[in-house]
Amino acid sequence: MFGKITATASYVPEQIVTNQQLSEIMDTSDDWIFSRTGIKERRISNGENTSDLCTNVATKLLASRGLAPDELDFILVATITPDFNTPAVACQVQGNIGAHQAFAFDISAACAGFVYALSLAEKLIRTGSKKGLVIGGEVLSKVLDWEDRSTAVLFGDGAGGVLLEATNHQHLLKESLQSDGTRGLSLTSGFVENKNPYGSSSTQYSACMQMVGREIFDFATRDVVQSIHAISEHESVDYYLLHQANSRILDKVARKLKVPRHKFLQNMQFYGNTSAASIPILLDEEVKRGTLSLGSGQKVVFSGFGGGLAWGTMLAAL
Numbered sequence: 001m002f003g004k005i006t007a008t009a010s011y012v013p014e015q016i017v018t019n020q021q022l023s024e025i026m027d028t029s030d031d032w033i034f035s036r037t038g039i040k041e042r043r044i045s046n047g048e049n050t051s052d053l054c055t056n057v058a059t060k061l062l063a064s065r066g067l068a069p070d071e072l073d074f075i076l077v078a079t080i081t082p083d084f085n086t087p088a089v090a091c092q093v094q095g096n097i098g099a100h101q102a103f104a105f106d107i108s109a110a111c112a113g114f115v116y117a118l119s120l121a122e123k124l125i126r127t128g129s130k131k132g133l134v135i136g137g138e139v140l141s142k143v144l145d146w147e148d149r150s151t152a153v154l155f156g157d158g159a160g161g162v163l164l165e166a167t168n169h170q171h172l173l174k175e176s177l178q179s180d181g182t183r184g185l186s187l188t189s190g191f192v193e194n195k196n197p198y199g200s201s202s203t204q205y206s207a208c209m210q211m212v213g214r215e216i217f218d219f220a221t222r223d224v225v226q227s228i229h230a231i232s233e234h235e236s237v238d239y240y241l242l243h244q245a246n247s248r249i250l251d252k253v254a255r256k257l258k259v260p261r262h263k264f265l266q267n268m269q270f271y272g273n274t275s276a277a278s279i280p281i282l283l284d285e286e287v288k289r290g291t292l293s294l295g296s297g298q299k300v301v302f303s304g305f306g307g308g309l310a311w312g313t314m315l316a317a318l
């Protein structure tokens, strides 16, 4: 059996924070942010944590297919901003929706997390699971340094996901999952200082998101382009759904691959960079607006890339 995406859903916090509003609390401007990133606004949680966003997505996915929670075999959540180290967000979701038969765990692969999780979910289907949820969810606003304009303006909160069901035909056609830990310190978040009474507590790194933008930008336009080229050469791809980090990345990747820019779907102007949530939010929005249609056979490429470093690219027939 193979995995097929049979439903999509997304959920973002209600509160919108515009570039203009950010310019009122830090030394930045709407012009700078939009010209350098393509971002106009982002959703910022007001009291909701990652498990809340992901629970909303899970509830929507079940409702869209009329499934009972107990029909689920697994729940995977890709996130770098869990409510807790334990319990996993996936377990919180499992408890919240009453999916008593599902096993659940989180995947930490940063902005590649959704593609990594989708790849793993397909393996679960191939080895006997019948139905499961694959969710990317983040509340990045809780790990940002709101006095660091180089990062605070880039990120937002949100969640998106898919229902993956067993079928006789293969839909997830090709994949490439890669990592490079030697460049991991280019993008860090959530370092925990050890303050035990028997050790010297050295604050090596920050608990807040820190990024060497140039290195990540170069990574995205080199390694990721190679990954997408390898997966999509000799294929007729209808649309590319890349991690929504920066519109200039999409411009450069389209140019390098010699693919028309309009094939690179984009919504980071409204959400900023939502890490593992960016691809499933984009997928759900484009399904809801009719650009993409589940069951149509449309060929799409998913590609997520970021902290780890980790990058994952997948060719799918919807």
Ligand SMILES: O=C(O)C1CCN(c2ccc(-c3cc(CO)ccc3Cl)cn2)CC1
Pocket (backbone or CB within 6 Å): 036, 037, 111, 154, 187, 213, 214, 216, 217, 220, 243, 245, 246, 249, 273, 275, 305, 306, 307
């Ligand atoms: O133009 C400028 O000065 C700045 C230069 C730095 N910029 C960056 C740099 C890197 C990213 C980024 C982040 C992740 C992590 O999810 C993944 C992929 C990318 Cl490409 C986003 N923006 C913003 C504009």
